[in-house]
Amino acid sequence: xxxxxxxxxxxxxxxxxxxxxxxxxxxxxxxxxxxxxxxxxxxxxxxxxxxxxxxxxxxxxxxxxxxxxxxxxxxxxxxxxxxxxxxxxxxxxxxxxxxxxxxxxxxxxxxxxxxxxxxxxxxxxxxxxxxxxxxxxxxxxxxxxxxxxxxxxxxxxxxxxxxxxxxxxxxxxxxxxxxxxxxxxxxxxxxxxxxxxxxxxxxxxxxxxxxxxxxxxxxxxxxxx
Amino acid sequence: xxxxxxxxxxxxxxxxxxxxxxxxxxxxxxxxxxxxxxxxxxxxxxxxxxxxxxxxxxxxxxxxxxxxxxxxxxxxxxxxxxxxxxxxxxxxxxxxxxxxxxxxxxxxxxxxxxxxxxxxxxxxxxxxxxxxxxxxxxxxxxxxxxxxxxxxxxxxxxxxxxxxxxxxxxxxxxxxxxxxxxxxxxxxxxxxxxxxxxxxxxxxxxxxxxxxxxxxxxxxxxxxxxxxxxxxxxxxxxxxxxxxxxxxxxxxxxxxxxxxxxxxxxxxxxxxxxxxxxxxxxxxxxxxxxxxxxx
Numbered sequence: 107x108x109x110x111x112x113x114x115x116x117x118x119x120x121x122x123x124x125x126x127x128x129x130x131x132x133x134x135x136x137x138x139x140x141x142x143x144x145x146x147x148x149x150x151x152x153x154x155x156x157x158x159x160x161x162x163x164x165x166x167x168x169x170x171x172x173x174x175x176x177x178x179x180x181x182x183x184x185x186x187x188x189x190x191x192x193x194x195x196x197x198x199x200x201x202x203x204x205x206x207x208x209x210x211x212x213x214x215x216x217x218x219x220x221x222x223x224x225x226x227x228x229x230x231x232x233x234x235x236x237x238x239x240x241x242x243x244x245x246x247x248x249x250x251x252x253x254x255x256x257x258x259x260x261x262x263x264x265x266x267x268x269x270x271x272x273x274x275x276x277x278x279x280x281x282x283x284x285x286x287x288x289x290x291x292x293x294x295x296x297x298x299x300x301x302x303x304x305x306x307x308x309x310x311x312x313x314x315x316x317x318x319x320x321x322x323x324x325x326x327x328x329x330x331x
Numbered sequence: 332x333x334x335x336x337x338x339x340x341x342x343x344x345x346x347x348x349x350x351x352x353x354x355x356x357x358x359x360x361x362x363x364x365x366x367x368x369x370x371x372x373x374x375x376x377x378x379x380x381x382x383x384x385x386x387x388x389x390x391x392x393x394x395x396x397x398x399x400x401x402x403x404x405x406x407x408x409x410x411x412x413x414x415x416x417x418x419x420x421x422x423x424x425x426x427x428x429x430x431x432x433x434x435x436x437x438x439x440x441x442x443x444x445x446x447x448x449x450x451x452x453x454x455x456x457x458x459x460x461x462x463x464x465x466x467x468x469x470x471x472x473x474x475x476x477x478x479x480x481x482x483x484x485x486x487x488x489x490x491x492x493x494x495x496x497x498x499x500x501x502x503x504x505x506x507x508x509x510x511x512x513x514x515x516x517x518x519x520x521x522x523x524x525x526x527x528x529x530x531x532x533x534x535x536x537x538x539x540x541x542x543x544x545x546x547x548x549x550x551x552x553x554x555x556x557x558x559x560x561x562x563x564x565x566x567x568x569x570x571x572x573x574x575x576x577x578x579x580x581x582x583x584x585x586x587x588x589x590x591x592x593x594x595x596x597x598x599x600x601x602x603x604x605x606x607x608x609x610x611x612x613x614x615x616x617x618x619x620x621x622x623x624x625x626x
Contacts, residue, residue: 157539184541195536199348208341208537212546217337260540 107133107264107295108154113163115149115320123149125320126163131297131313134290138306139299141317147299148192150317151266154297155189156180168263185213188257190267192299194249196241202228202252203237209256227259228252230285232278246273254282258289265289265296271305279305287312338546345550346557349526357558360522364515364562365569368604371511372570375603376596378504383591385500388493390421392464395457395484396474410479411458417473419466427456457484464494512611519555519615526551527619548620555616556609563608567601574600 108131115124123146131137139147152158153165156172165172170183196205206224215223228237231251241249250273257265265286271279283305286296290311306312314325350357396414398407407425415423426434431454436443446453462470467490474483527534537547578593590596 155539181541181543184539187541189539191536191539195532195539197533197536209540211338211341212334212537212540212542214334215337220337 107131107135107168108297109164109166110153111164113153113160113165115146115153115158116161122320124153124160127320127322129315129322129324131295133295134293135295135313136287136290136309136311137295137297137313137315138309139297139315139317140301140303140306143301145317146320146322147317148268149320150315151189151268151297151299154264155187155266156184185260186263188260188262188265190250190253190257190265190270192268192272194253196249196252196256198242199240201238201240202233202244202248202255205241205252206256206259210259213260223259223261224255227255230258231255231282247275247278250274251278251282254285258285261292262289263294265294265298267296267298269300270298271300271302276305283309335549342549342553346553349530349550349554350557352529353525356525357522357554360518361558361562363518364559365565367511367515367518368559368562368566368608369569371508371607372566372600372604373573374504374507374511375600376570376574378500379596379599380590381500383589385493385497387589388496389464390461392467392490392493393459393461394467394471394474394486394490395426395459396477397455397457397481397484398479399481400455402479406479407456407458410477413477414458414460414474417470419463419470420460421463422461424459424461425456426459428452428454431456464490464497467491467494512607515559515611516615516618519559519612520619522558523551523555523616523619526554544620548616551620552613552616555619556612559608559612559615560605563604566608567604570600570604571597 108129110127110129113124113127113129114122116122127150139150141147149158153160153172154167156167159172167183168186170176170179172180172183197208200208203224206227207220210220210223225234225237228234231254233248233251233255236244236248241252244252250270254267254270257267267286270286271282274282279302283298286298287309289296300306306314310327310329312327314327316323316325398410402410411423411425414420429452432446432452435454436446439445460470460474467485467487471483471485471487474480534547574593574597578590581590
């Protein structure tokens with residue numbers, strides 16, 4: 107699903123965000139990326155989504171190499187990914203429902219499917235009752251759940267979530283992680299960047315990528331947590 | 332295509348939102364577009380009327396070729412047939428002595444009595460050649476070279492004036508249309524760029540989600556088209572009113588200007604303005620959209 111070989115990412119200001127990392131994530135795998143702020147978690151997710159391009163090395167996602175030149179290929183790849191952005195990237199002036207629908211309108215769904223998928227996704231994140239509220243009138247935690255709904259409504263092959271539980275209370279955070287990990291049954295890979303290591307302490311069958319100053323260490327956790 | 336149709340209502344809602352997001356600026360853009368298209372409508376109307384006038388003047392452009400007096404009728408007609416085949420010659424007619432005399436009588440009108448002072452008809456037969464005024468020089472030179480032609484009377488001054496008028500009208504009209512088109516495209520594209528700037532975060536997000544340029548850009552194309560088409564309708568209505576009143580005023584006071592039928596003129600101008608509105612709206616929007624960067 108995701109294959110990174112000797113990947114480094116250095117920003118224009120000289121900051122080294124990723125340092126020669128090697129990584130393989132399979133189909134249906136649940137991966138948590140942990141580490142302190144500035145360790146490179148968001149950079150790694152941005153790289154997988156093609157928001158940043160590697161300075162060196164290669165990144166392949168769903169068999170396609172991330173490259174600046176292959177714009178159309180990148181676009182079709184992004185259509186198969188459900189991203190949850192740290193800064194949410196919801197569109198103000200629209201309702202929660204409209205925001206979720208906007209994220210799936212250009213996928214191969216009929217008009218009815220667009221509405222149904224959006225409504226179902228909002229129900230999953232417990233926001234059916236706020237479907238027609240403007241996103242600027244929602245709390246940050248609610249807005250975060252709208253962002254998650256937008257990602258899962260796409261029926262993605264890969265979910266990339268950057269701090270999806272950052273502003274949620276414990277119960278809602280567990281609920282969101284359960285929703286995300288439930289996509290394993292659909293063979294969807296889920297990559298979650300999080301500070302909240304306490305939420306994954308008891309999770310089984312997961313991969314934990316620990317990041318520190320652009321370097322990674324990988325821990326595979328099986329059925330015995 | 333299925334996807335496109337399923338999202339039509341979304342595109343129009345987005346277009347409406349883009350317009351209302353920057354209402355005041357878009358109102359001024361709209362008014363600017365109306366005024367520009369009204370100028371264009373005026374130019375098209377003027378061009379249409381003057382083209383008709385020019386066509387009539389062109390049809391009057393003629394030279395007279397005087398042939399040897401000893402030629403018999405058959406030879407004269409053979410010569411006329413030859414001249415008729417020349418490039419730039421529209422039509423040829425032999426005017427005999429008596430018709431030349433009658434024409435002069437018509438010209439002199441009340442003073443025609445002066446012709447009775449002559450014992451014989453003083454006028455010679457000639458060949459009247461209607462020509463394309465743009466080719467006067469080459470035609471006159473060619474006709475002069477015929478061995479049976481004595482001399483050519485070419486009214487060169489008049490013909491050159493007609494030619495200058497035609498060229499002038501075409502040049503001024505083309506320049507105004509060009510200026511109007513460029514101005515409209517710039518105004519619309521700036522408005523679209525402004526809209527893109529105001530919605531830059533949304534555009535970026537849609538890009539990260541995998542939306543195509545077409546999906547992102549179509550609402551902006553709708554905005555450009557909506558503004559120019561409505562402006563075109565308004566400009567056409569105002570122009571209709573101007574043409575109607577103009578015909579009432581000119582028909583009575585300047586009867587010698589050959590106005591085209593009002594219905595034809597109004598239909599023609601409306602079609603041109605609406606067509607141009609659509610093209611300019613589309614071009615302006617696409618030009619504005621080119622500012623969206625792929626990444």
